[in-house]
Amino acid sequence: MTAKAELDIGLVVAGHGRHCTVETPEGHRLTCHPRGKKSAVVVGDRVRWQSTGIGSGEGVIEGVEPRRNLLFRQDDWKTKSFAANLDGLLLWFSVDPVFSESQLTRALIAASSAGIDATIVLNKTDLPGANAQRERLAPYRAMGCEVMELSLKPSPEAARAQLMPRLAGRSTLVLGPSGAGKSTLINALVPDAKAQVGEISQALNSGRHTTTHSQWYWVERGPDGRGTALIDSPGFQEFGLQQIEATQLPAYMPDLLAHAGDCRFYNCTHRIEPGCAVIAAVQRGEISASRWRIYGELMDEAARKRW
Ligand SMILES: Nc1nc2c(ncn2[C@@H]2O[C@H](COP(=O)(O)OP(=O)(O)O)[C@@H](O)[C@H]2O)c(=O)[nH]1
Numbered sequence: 686m687t688a689k690a691e692l693d694i695g696l697v698v699a700g701h702g703r704h705c706t707v708e709t710p711e712g713h714r715l716t717c718h719p720r721g722k723k724s725a726v727v728v729g730d731r732v733r734w735q736s737t738g739i740g741s742g743e744g745v746i747e748g749v750e751p752r753r754n755l756l757f758r759q760d761d762w763k764t765k766s767f768a769a770n771l772d773g774l775l776l777w778f779s780v781d782p783v784f785s786e787s788q789l790t791r792a793l794i795a796a797s798s799a800g801i802d803a804t805i806v807l808n809k810t811d812l813p814g815a816n817a818q819r820e821r822l823a824p825y826r827a828m829g830c831e832v833m834e835l836s837l838k839p840s841p842e843a844a845r846a847q848l849m850p851r852l853a854g855r856s857t858l859v860l861g862p863s864g865a866g867k868s869t870l871i872n873a874l875v876p877d878a879k880a881q882v883g884e885i886s887q888a889l890n891s892g893r894h895t896t897t898h899s900q901w902y903w904v905e906r907g908p909d910g911r912g913t914a915l916i917d918s919p920g921f922q923e924f925g926l927q928q929i930e931a932t933q934l935p936a937y938m939p940d941l942l943a944h945a946g947d948c949r950f951y952n953c954t955h956r957i958e959p960g961c962a963v964i965a966a967v968q969r970g971e972i973s974a975s976r977w978r979i980y981g982e983l984m985d986e987a988a989r990k991r992w
């Protein structure tokens with residue numbers, strides 16, 4: 686038996702349920718299967734693997750290196766991991782289709798609780814209606830979120846210049862609903878995107894590429910196995926936050942948190958209590974009514990899980 690420390694280290698660049706595609710430091714990609722019933726790996730994981738046999742072109746994952754972070758959502762019945770070991774997150778929304786503020790808030794809370802730095806992107810600002818969507822993001826700017834406005838398709842060079850300082854040398858997950866321009870981004874920044882997907886299909890011995898899982902793309906592959914990477918993720922409808930305790934929610938909502946310490950009751954839920962400083966701030970317009978409404982929905986969901 687090979688000692689664990691001597692096994693090869695690889696990077697998970699695509700996940701396909703139980704099996705995944707692993708990239709070696711030399712840039713080779715191969716399909717790997719987890720050993721036994723160990724939990725599935727996610728894109729961004731560093732794994733120790735060994736070949737299933739000379740010429741097999743496949744491997745077995747013997748272990749997963751400790752994760753720096755993991756972005757996931759937890760719906761009522763299932764946990765869905767997006768990626769691990771992230772340096773940043775682009776919450777990628779557009780003027781059309783109009784973004785869901787509930788999805789935005791949920792993703793921001795998930796990122797904050799995972800300790801991942803998030804930037805909100807509003808794409809397609811060339812379209813009519815951009816001002817209305819810009820205004821919907823004002824509360825997010827006010828609470829300290831970085832918001833970037835792009836029109837990627839008509840101005841790809843300007844968009845690249847805006848984005849690159851944020852992306853260089855980091856691995857960044859792109860998360861957002863379908864139709865917002867994520868594939869357009871990948872194609873603009875990753876010239877050989879098709880080839881990178883092709884390598885994965887080849888490693889899987891299938892011509893068809895699945896878009897139901899996250900996928901790693903090198904914008905620039907560094908010599909040391911590091912570099913600039915974008916991780917494309919499938920669009921989502923649901924974004925459950927069952928992993929977060931109800932009482933912890935305000936800790937991940939900076940606009941609420943700024944007032945939560947001034948409530949009359951130490952265990953205030955900020956929904957109905959007299960002397961609630963959060964409700965007072967909503968009434969003064971210092972917290973947006975829609976953020977407070979979404980907070981209420983998240984509290985209801987969190988309460989539901991106790992049954
Ligand atoms: N007007 C406009 N359309 C864009 C922009 N960026 C992307 N699109 C278009 O939006 C549509 C959806 O883009 P796509 O990249 O497939 O979105 P995805 O589902 O998030 O991967 C395509 O028709 C793109 O050409 C933009 O900045 N402005």
Ligand SMILES: [Mg+2]
Nearest residue numbers: 864867868869
């Ligand atoms: Mg797409």
Ligand SMILES: [Zn+2]
Nearest residue numbers: 948953955961
């Ligand atoms: Zn309160």
